Amino acid sequence: MGIIYVLGILIIGALAAFFVDDLNRKWTGPVAMLAGFGAAAAFAFLPGGIVRWRILGFSMHWETDALAGFFAWIVLGLSALALMYSVKYMEGKARQGYFYASFLTSVAGMFGVAVSKDLLSFFIFWEIMTWTSFLLAIYNAYYGVETKGIKYIIFSAIGAYAMLTAIVLALGQYHSLEFSDLMAAGAFRFSSGNWYIPVLLLLGFAVKAAVLPLHVWAPAVYPKTPMSFTAVFSGAMSKMGILGMLLILTGIFRSATGWELTLVRWVLGWLGGLTAAWATLQAIRQNDAKDLLAWSSVAQLGYIVTAVSTGTRLGLMAALYLALLHAAFKGSLFMVAGAVEKQAGTTDFRRISGLIKRMPWTFLTALIAIISLAGIPPLGGFVGKWLLYESLISETHAYFLVILIFFASTSAFLYSYRFLFGLFLGQEEEEAKQITEVSWWMLIPMLALSAVSVVTGMYPGLIFRPAARALESIGLPAGQWDMSILSNVWGNQTDVFTVGSTVGILFVLWALFITFKGKKNTRWLTTKEISTSGEIPAPEDNFTFQRGFFQPFERAVGRLYRSSMDQLWEDIGAALEAFFGFIRKIYTGNAQTYAMYVIIFVVLLILFRNYIF
Amino acid sequence: MTGNWLIELTGIVLTALLAFTVGMFYGGLRRKVIARAQNRVGPPVYQNFLDLLKLQGKTTNVTHGLMTHLAPVWVLVAAITALLFIPVLHGGLWFPNFTFKGDLIFLLYLMVMGSLGMALGVGETGNPNGAIGVSRGLSLITGYEIPFVLSLVAIMIQFHTTSLTDLMHYQQATGHWIARENPFAFLAALFSVLGMFHYSPFDIIGAPAELASGPMSEFGGKYLGSLMTGGSIFAFVKLVLITDLFLGGAGHPDAYTGAAGVLLGLVELVIKTFLLYMIPVSIGIVMPRFRTEQAVRFFWRWPLLFGALGIIWAVFWK
Numbered sequence: 001m002g003i004i005y006v007l008g009i010l011i012i013g014a015l016a017a018f019f020v021d022d023l024n025r026k027w028t029g030p031v032a033m034l035a036g037f038g039a040a041a042a043f044a045f046l047p048g049g050i051v052r053w054r055i056l057g058f059s060m061h062w063e064t065d066a067l068a069g070f071f072a073w074i075v076l077g078l079s080a081l082a083l084m085y086s087v088k089y090m091e092g093k094a095r096q097g098y099f100y101a102s103f104l105t106s107v108a109g110m111f112g113v114a115v116s117k118d119l120l121s122f123f124i125f126w127e128i129m130t131w132t133s134f135l136l137a138i139y140n141a142y143y144g145v146e147t148k149g150i151k152y153i154i155f156s157a158i159g160a161y162a163m164l165t166a167i168v169l170a171l172g173q174y175h176s177l178e179f180s181d182l183m184a185a186g187a188f189r190f191s192s193g194n195w196y197i198p199v200l201l202l203l204g205f206a207v208k209a210a211v212l213p214l215h216v217w218a219p220a221v222y223p224k225t226p227m228s229f230t231a232v233f234s235g236a237m238s239k240m241g242i243l244g245m246l247l248i249l250t251g252i253f254r255s256a257t258g259w260e261l262t263l264v265r266w267v268l269g270w271l272g273g274l275t276a277a278w279a280t281l282q283a284i285r286q287n288d289a290k291d292l293l294a295w296s297s298v299a300q301l302g303y304i305v306t307a308v309s310t311g312t313r314l315g316l317m318a319a320l321y322l323a324l325l326h327a328a329f330k331g332s333l334f335m336v337a338g339a340v341e342k343q344a345g346t347t348d349f350r351r352i353s354g355l356i357k358r359m360p361w362t363f364l365t366a367l368i369a370i371i372s373l374a375g376i377p378p379l380g381g382f383v384g385k386w387l388l389y390e391s392l393i394s395e396t397h398a399y400f401l402v403i404l405i406f407f408a409s410t411s412a413f414l415y416s417y418r419f420l421f422g423l424f425l426g427q428e429e430e431e432a433k434q435i436t437e438v439s440w441w442m443l444i445p446m447l448a449l450s451a452v453s454v455v456t457g458m459y460p461g462l463i464f465r466p467a468a469r470a471l472e473s474i475g476l477p478a479g480q481w482d483m484s485i486l487s488n489v490w491g492n493q494t495d496v497f498t499v500g501s502t503v504g505i506l507f508v509l510w511a512l513f514i515t516f517k518g519k520k521n522t523r524w525l526t527t528k529e530i531s532t533s534g535e536i537p538a539p540e541d542n543f544t545f546q547r548g549f550f551q552p553f554e555r556a557v558g559r560l561y562r563s564s565m566d567q568l569w570e571d572i573g574a575a576l577e578a579f580f581g582f583i584r585k586i587y588t589g590n591a592q593t594y595a596m597y598v599i600i601f602v603v604l605l606i607l608f609r610n611y612i613f
Numbered sequence: 614m615t616g617n618w619l620i621e622l623t624g625i626v627l628t629a630l631l632a633f634t635v636g637m638f639y640g641g642l643r644r645k646v647i648a649r650a651q652n653r654v655g656p657p658v659y660q661n662f663l664d665l666l667k668l669q670g671k672t673t674n675v676t677h678g679l680m681t682h683l684a685p686v687w688v689l690v691a692a693i694t695a696l697l698f699i700p701v702l703h704g705g706l707w708f709p710n711f712t713f714k715g716d717l718i719f720l721l722y723l724m725v726m727g728s729l730g731m732a733l734g735v736g737e738t739g740n741p742n743g744a745i746g747v748s749r750g751l752s753l754i755t756g757y758e759i760p761f762v763l764s765l766v767a768i769m770i771q772f773h774t775t776s777l778t779d780l781m782h783y784q785q786a787t788g789h790w791i792a793r794e795n796p797f798a799f800l801a802a803l804f805s806v807l808g809m810f811h812y813s814p815f816d817i818i819g820a821p822a823e824l825a826s827g828p829m830s831e832f833g834g835k836y837l838g839s840l841m842t843g844g845s846i847f848a849f850v851k852l853v854l855i856t857d858l859f860l861g862g863a864g865h866p867d868a869y870t871g872a873a874g875v876l877l878g879l880v881e882l883v884i885k886t887f888l889l890y891m892i893p894v895s896i897g898i899v900m901p902r903f904r905t906e907q908a909v910r911f912f913w914r915w916p917l918l919f920g921a922l923g924i925i926w927a928v929f930w931k
Contacts, residue, residue, distance in 0.1 A: 356678065356737060367733075376726050377719065389718050390775065399766055399924050406762045407755070413725065414751045417732055421744065425680070425736030488716075492776040495714040499723075502697060506690045510839070514686055517835055522674045527739030530677075531830055545744035552905030553752040556913070 002046035003062050003115055006076070007108050009039045014104035021097025029087035032100035036083035036107065040076040048115070061117040061178060066469035070320060071114040071243050073466075074327045075236045079107040081445035085335050086228035088441040089342060093226075099139055103229055106132035106237075113240045119167050119177040126163070126204075126240070130156045133237060136229045137221045148220035155217040159207030166200035173197075179247060188251045190260045198248050202268075205248070209241030210298045211305055212275040213565050218298050219282070223290035227338025230290075234297040234334060235327035242301075242323055245308050246316075250474045253311035261311060265396055268309035273401050276302030276408035278565070281557060283415040284550050289337045289347035289423055292415055293330070296373070299408060300326045306405060307388050312395040313479050314488060318387035320467035325380050325456065329369040332449035333419070336366045339438040339446070340423055349422030353544040354527055356424040358435040363424045365446040372453035374416045375409055378500035380456030383486065385409060390488040414550055426544030427527040427537070458500040459484055625697060629846065632696050632853075635883065636845030637661045639852075642887075643894050650898045661845070668838035677738040677831060684734020685832070685839035691727030692847035695720060699853055702864035702878045703781050716775040717765055720854070725754060727847065731828065731840075738831035746827025749905045750811075750818040756912035757808025757815075763920025764798035764805070768858065771795055771927035777857055784861040792859040795930070798923030799859045803892065804916035808908070809851055812897035817905050852886035860885050 013035020021028040048064025064072065083103065090096055109129030116122035134156070138149035171177055173194055174185050186192045188201075203214075210218040218238075222230050245268075252260045276299045283295035304326065307319035337347050339362045344352045356363045372381035392402040437443070456463055461483030468478035484497035528537050537543055548554075554561055586597070641658040648655025676682045698715040715723070728750060735743040768791055769775050772783055784790055792799040808815050819827045832840055856862060863885060864878025903911065 354739065356680065371729075374729070375722060376729060377723055382719075382722055385722070386718055393766060393769055393775070394773075397770070399770060399928070400921075402766060403759065403763055407759055410758045411755050413729060413754060417729065417736075417747065417751055420733060421736040421747075425733065425739075426744065427739035488775060490774050490776075492716045492774055492779070493714065494716050494719045498714045499694070499698075499719070502694050503690055506693055507686060510686045510689050511683060514682065514835060514839060517669075518672065518674055521672050522676060522835075525675050525677050527677055527737070529675075530738060530740040531825070543741040544739065545741045545748070549744075549748055550752065552749060553755065553909065555906040556752065556756075556909035 002043060002048040003051050003064060005042040005046055006039045006072075006111055009035055009042055010104050010108035010111065013038070014101040014108070017100035017104060018097040021100070025096060028096040028100055029083075029090060032104055033080075033083045033087055035104055036076075036080040039107070039111070040080045043072060043076050043111075058120050058177065059118065060121045062112070062115045062121065063117045064115055066466065066473040067243075067246070067471075068115045068117075070324075070466055070470040071239060072111055074239055074324055075107060075110040075114060075232075078236045078327050078331050078449075079103075079110075079232050081448055082228050082231045082331065082335070085231070085338070085442050085445040086226075088439045089228045089338050090226065095139070095142060099136065099226065099229075102132045102135040102139075103232075106136065106229075107232070110232075110236055110240060114243060117179050119170060119179065119182070122179075122244075123160075123163055123167055127160060129237060129240065130160065130208075133229075133233060136233075137225045139226055139229075140224055145224055147224045148217075149224075152217040152221045155207050155214060159204035159214075162200040163204035166197045166204070169194065169200075170197050183251050186251065188248045189255075190252070190263065191258075201248050202245065205241040205244035206271075206305075207241070209238055209245070209301050209305055210275070211241075211271050211302070212278055213568060215275060215279065215298045216565050216569055219279075219291065219294040222294035222297060222334075223288065227290070227334050227341065230294075230338075231331040231334040234294070235331035238297065238301050239304075239323045239327065242304055242308060242319065245305070246319070246474065249308065249311065250476060253316075253476055264311065265309050265398065269306050269396075269398060269401055270404075272302045272304070272306030272309060273404040273408070274302070275299065275305065277404055277411075280408045280411045280415065281560060284411060284418070285554055285561065286415070286418075287349050287546075289340065289349065289419055290334075292419055293333055293337055296333075296412070296415060297326075297330055299412065300330065300373070302408070303384075303388060303405065306401070307391070310391050310396045310398075311476075312391050313477055314387050314391035314395055316471055316476060317464065317467055317478070317481070318384055318391055320470060321387060321460070321463050322384040324463055324467075325372065325384050325453065328449045328452035329372045329381060332365050332369045332446045333373070335442065335446045335449070336362055336369070336423075339442055342442075343435050343438055344432065347423070349418070349549075350546045352423065352429065352432060353426035353542070353546065354424070354428035354432060355435065357428070358432060359424070359437050361437055361443050362446070363420075365443075365450045366420060366424065368450040368453055370416045370420055372457075374413055378457045378496065378503045380453040380460065383456065383460040383496060386486055386494060390486075394489045414553060418549055422546060422549075426546070427542050429542060430539055458497050460486070460496060628696060628701055629693055631701070631879075632692075632846045632849040633842060635886070636847075636849040637665070639848060639887070639890055640845055643890075646891075646894055647898055661841070665838055665841055668833075668841065669835055671834035674834035674836060676836065680737040681734040681831065682836075684731050685836050685843060687730020687734070688727040688843035688847070689839055691723060691730065692843045692850055694726075695723050695850045696846060696853075698723070699850060700778055700781060700857060700862065701853060702875065702882065703785055703862045717769065717777060718775060720777070721758075721762065721765065724850075725758075727843065728754065735828040735831070740831050742824040742826075742830055743828045746818045746820075746824050749820075750828070752905055752909050753808060753811075753815060753817065756909035757805040757916075760801040760912055760916035760920040761805035761809075763917065764801040764923050765858075767795055767798040767801075767920065767923035767927040770924070771798075771930050777854075781857055781862040790859060790861045795923055795926055797919045797926050801916050801920035801923055802855060802859060804912065804919070806851065806855055806889070807893050807896060808912060810848070810893040810897075812893045814897070814900035814903045815908050816897070816902055817908055820902060848890075849886070852889050853882070855889055856882065856885045860889070 017028050017032040020031050051062040053060050106129055109125045112125030116125055134149055134153050137152050138147045141147045170187055174182055174187050188198045207214045222234055252264055279295045279299035283292050286292040304319050304322050307315050341347050372379040375381045375385035392398045461481055464481035468481050471478040485493050485495045487493040640661045645655045645658055732747040735747050811818055863882035
């Protein structure tokens, strides 16, 4: 019955937040936060169980098996922390009842998606999650921000129609919507004759996971949404697309060989790789921290999609591991962006710099999250990268795909550095002197999410084990996983515990040495006291290099930057408009023309009656 | 990691000392070679040691903040950690350290850790020249890492291992260097080495005439000293890595035993790494500097092609 309690707490919390807002605005946030933590606690302490019920002749089936549990933890854990962060972040903002009610309903939707074991309830929860997130995406329109929510809802609608079509077709063909029935009947196989069912479903999931070329909504919408929700939007909601892909492709993965698996590996794998590379290149040229993170989210989802497409032991583990880690580090990075936005008023790199001394704890979170994102040992992100590379090299032999992924993740160093440098490093602005650190209500969730990266850097087994159980629960081989030794199919190992402790010990030793050697004569200067050809910057001068930061790189990449995926969709839109403009001409408003249509139709029917009936 | 921890610790310290000494001497040799090529006398070979002593002896040091303060630490830690995971001599006779605990993918990522830590420190100084240097350096990484990864992937799939130790075993057992078994991969890796050393024509990061030594410009005294130490160790690490990968490594468990064997192995290592080191050095003497985008594009052309050929070679090998 745990499922009912979790959903109940979230829905009641949403209603309570909505009505409390009218009574006393101060309590809206805390009520929502309580609901968030309450739901997480209910999920942790109550047995999940199985819920089955029938409505209008359809049976609903919710169950918390290991896979549902894994994704439910991403959703509930991240959401609870984001809600805690939100209390102070949203302080003083208008329409908080609307915000928190949508937030909690959205969390309920995501949780529902995770526990659904039939396509119908999956779809219903999916739509709840989409619509409430749309409401949140347009929240800032109240403040006159151009929210681009329309892009999101159009792409989501495309995905939803695709899924709905697939559901109707599946019901017509197999007379059941249970995942297990459909799986047993082979409904999700391309070879079943109904190849369009998995293709349409995957299309719906690809929209949510922002796979090229359906990604254009994500970089437009993420930066405009309140950051406390964007953390969940990018961290948890996009993972629902990954969960969907896993559920659909399981049947193909289990077969282990055959052309279907090859097809998935080639098409989905390369789409993921291209998404990663393209989005990384776009992230590099952004001048706003929020835009940069939005593109980076698309890129990271690209890695996860590629990892899913392998269908192998290491690859699927990489997918689940990265899904959780991405929720942790991207969640905290969006929170960092929100913190800077709240304190400094902007996240534009060209307008602020040198916040490290003003917001040291925020910087620490950002640093840990960025190191993890870039995949530098000894933090958790490295493990995910390692698994992905090893699976592509040693298991699926996708040699050129691995190069593409590697290109993406090497280029990711560029935007990773830009994020830290742009906001926190460089010379301080005079006006920035009064900026202070954010409240502990915001810092604790950020630091808690960073802790995930730090702990998994040395003990990735903490994630491997639940993830392995999750894979086994859908009948995929997961095998044995050690607490901190990674090994590939050739038996080569990397012991991240040894790595972590070596780096840690050496770092502490040398840091002590460099600190205490000549400590008395070490002067700590300001960022204005620099050696620039003997010229001392005046207080109002700021020499921080921000404009066109990666211009040489952009020049090296060259032509690629001139094309844009948005342009493609605009062209498609224009073509469709022209096409429908033509169709519209059929309706002339003249009764005689309509009479002619009827006659033509009847004539056609008579002519082709043998073929139609 | 077998046996007594005291012996292991001694091994680690000895390895680091060896890398430091050899790296520093190579740096001095480079200065000497460049000077002779330019018809100067040049500084003595041990000049780098003198420089280091002077830097560490400085009484006044300045820094701009915590990240700047810790930047040299990152460089040094990355260099020493990488050193500990690379087999310096073959066969685990001496200096085995942690070589069985990390594979090539791990090393690849570990090797950028120092640069990124350094980049953060440079960013905090507020010196625009430093930031420009970082922007150039990061761009350059995306250039030379790609052919390097292509060549690594090529040899990984050719020999079905991602372990450096296994690759050395293969070369010792068969007597064939991987440079011979997959010449294209070797070529691609050699090109990447040119980029890794940041010598001319790829000396865009520190470019003295343009950026006033770029990232280094705010570091002095003990900080510059630590950077120099880290840099020297890292230079040795890069050379040993390429030697182990393509040139058969050094030392042989059967041929060289005992202290004399270790010494012979070290001599072999020094000869191989020195010859390898002279490639970027001598190219640096005659080549002028690239612009950043030229440098990046250089790596995306011929070296990339060689790397791709290396992979194709590896697939059709045997």
